[in-house]
Amino acid sequence: MKSLVHRVLRRIGAGDSHVRAAWMFLTPALGAIAIFFFLPILAAFVMSFTDFDIYSLGDWSRARFIGLRNYLDLLGNPLFWKALKNTFYFVLVGGPLSIGVSLGTAMLLNSKLVPLKGFFRLAYFTPVVTTLVAVAVVWRYIYHPRFGLMNYLLGFVGIQPVDWLGDPVWAMPALIILAVWKNFGYNMIIFIAGLQNIPEELYEAARIDGASTWQQFRHITLPMLAPTTLFVGIITMIGYFQFFAEPYIMTQGGPLNSTLSIVLLMYREGFRTWEMGYSASIAFVLFLIVFLGTLVQLRTQRKVNLY
Amino acid sequence: MRRRISLYIVVVAIAGLTLAPLLWMIGASFMQPGAASSFPPRFIPENPTLQHYQTLFTRMNLPRYLLNSAVISASITLISLLLNSMAGFAFAKYRFPGRDSLFRTLLAAMIIPAQVTMLPLFLLLKQMGVINTYLGVIIPGMASIFGIFLIRQYIFSIPDSLIEAARMDGASDFRIYWSVILPLAKPILVTLAIFTFMGAWNDFLWPLIVLTRDSMYTLPVALANLMGEHVQDTELMMAGSVLTVLPVLVVFLALQKYYIRGILIGGVKG
Numbered sequence: 001m002k003s004l005v006h007r008v009l010r011r012i013g014a015g016d017s018h019v020r021a022a023w024m025f026l027t028p029a030l031g032a033i034a035i036f037f038f039l040p041i042l043a044a045f046v047m048s049f050t051d052f053d054i055y056s057l058g059d060w061s062r063a064r065f066i067g068l069r070n071y072l073d074l075l076g077n078p079l080f081w082k083a084l085k086n087t088f089y090f091v092l093v094g095g096p097l098s099i100g101v102s103l104g105t106a107m108l109l110n111s112k113l114v115p116l117k118g119f120f121r122l123a124y125f126t127p128v129v130t131t132l133v134a135v136a137v138v139w140r141y142i143y144h145p146r147f148g149l150m151n152y153l154l155g156f157v158g159i160q161p162v163d164w165l166g167d168p169v170w171a172m173p174a175l176i177i178l179a180v181w182k183n184f185g186y187n188m189i190i191f192i193a194g195l196q197n198i199p200e201e202l203y204e205a206a207r208i209d210g211a212s213t214w215q216q217f218r219h220i221t222l223p224m225l226a227p228t229t230l231f232v233g234i235i236t237m238i239g240y241f242q243f244f245a246e247p248y249i250m251t252q253g254g255p256l257n258s259t260l261s262i263v264l265l266m267y268r269e270g271f272r273t274w275e276m277g278y279s280a281s282i283a284f285v286l287f288l289i290v291f292l293g294t295l296v297q298l299r300t301q302r303k304v305n306l307y
Numbered sequence: 308m309r310r311r312i313s314l315y316i317v318v319v320a321i322a323g324l325t326l327a328p329l330l331w332m333i334g335a336s337f338m339q340p341g342a343a344s345s346f347p348p349r350f351i352p353e354n355p356t357l358q359h360y361q362t363l364f365t366r367m368n369l370p371r372y373l374l375n376s377a378v379i380s381a382s383i384t385l386i387s388l389l390l391n392s393m394a395g396f397a398f399a400k401y402r403f404p405g406r407d408s409l410f411r412t413l414l415a416a417m418i419i420p421a422q423v424t425m426l427p428l429f430l431l432l433k434q435m436g437v438i439n440t441y442l443g444v445i446i447p448g449m450a451s452i453f454g455i456f457l458i459r460q461y462i463f464s465i466p467d468s469l470i471e472a473a474r475m476d477g478a479s480d481f482r483i484y485w486s487v488i489l490p491l492a493k494p495i496l497v498t499l500a501i502f503t504f505m506g507a508w509n510d511f512l513w514p515l516i517v518l519t520r521d522s523m524y525t526l527p528v529a530l531a532n533l534m535g536e537h538v539q540d541t542e543l544m545m546a547g548s549v550l551t552v553l554p555v556l557v558v559f560l561a562l563q564k565y566y567i568r569g570i571l572i573g574g575v576k577g
Binding site for chain 1: 310311314315317318321322324325326327328329331332335343344345346347348389390391393394396397398401402403404406413416418419420421422423424425426427428429430431433446447449450451452455480481484505508509511512516526527528530531534538541544545547548551552555556559563566567570571
């Protein structure tokens, strides 16, 4: 045992004062991350194979291993499939929409024709720094079917009032619009930086060859922005898969569970009914999906780059 | 010229749409009870009143929520700044076995959603007896991989010669960190401080889980709770929202240059 400890210590170079200093600096942060991040991940994994519930809260030994039963129960639970479907709806519609708006506004603000860029950049960015809970509260009133700002503005283009948060069809689009409004400014900043890194000569050469604005966008802007888009796509997707506060504040997952998200379901199972083992299995499904989503994006990107 | 004008109209229209919800929030918070529920919606109060702010401060325990939010956010910011900067310094300027693979592991772990940790974390903190205390919210925020990454990237660009010179003068490792590295890394520390503070201030799910006693609520948790009882009091809810958003907005406006830089370091090199 002792020799093993020695070997490990030698392996990480503990005899060297330089290395000792490095570990002195690393230990507080890495210790905190190990205990309060990595350890809970492992524990959650173990927990997802147990029937840990409200009775186990006082006495952990009451939890028993039940194999894959939580996961099998999950697969047989229509509410889980509903939450999964809703979450994918939010990510697959809201994600690309957000990124599209970010790219559009970035190109707009990058245009040489627009004065007062700093002011507009600030205006577009403001929702990003606001508190999600507070703006979700505000938007609940903005979506009011009779007095809300949204229906009032849509009235100008001849759209009849919509019961945004009361209609199972419109509740999710309502949350998506809020998310796009709240988040587009963040990626916009990243896209503006990406656009400024594209050499102006590329566009000049294209114009000399008679390329249209669309062709320049399609064959210069988009390919040159590909690495930026990949990064933006991954962080947006990871964030959107975790959506929780919007339905919690605005719809409580309703109407008819049309806005129930994976994290909301996990929260209810874990911290309202204290079915923590079951809840942990939901958390791991979320992790798995985010992981696969990241892989898919990296893979697609590689393929696109081959052209 | 026509193109320029139409472009300008689009830019202004988007700015209007983006700011409209926030302007309405501010306007409605000063309206008489019931006045915000009017059609067409109004942005400017007819008979402005401060009564909702007064109600929040005198009858709703708001000073306590403000204090809770401020203490928790400030503590997380200070502690994580210290821990992350030490670790970032070690990753940037020390050579030790396993450094690169350790760092890569940390980066890869960034895709793990925090929600995965929450159930066992709750049990762990319950065991430590810190549920319903400030510590329960602060402890999981003490260090962050993103913070370590951000600082490491910055400290990389500080020349080794400065460290060597300090070492020649007999400075200890800690002394070098404290008196050479930290002052030079000030811009990135400010950036990270804003990110951390805002993130902690705006955080919702974890405080909602850990803080179950009303007197411990942070502003977002209190606001969500208030919504349950006062959903009909539009103007009161708007005043509460203004007070929740205002502190982070002020911090951002004062230090926006640093905030934007943080996004770009994370975005371009990430």
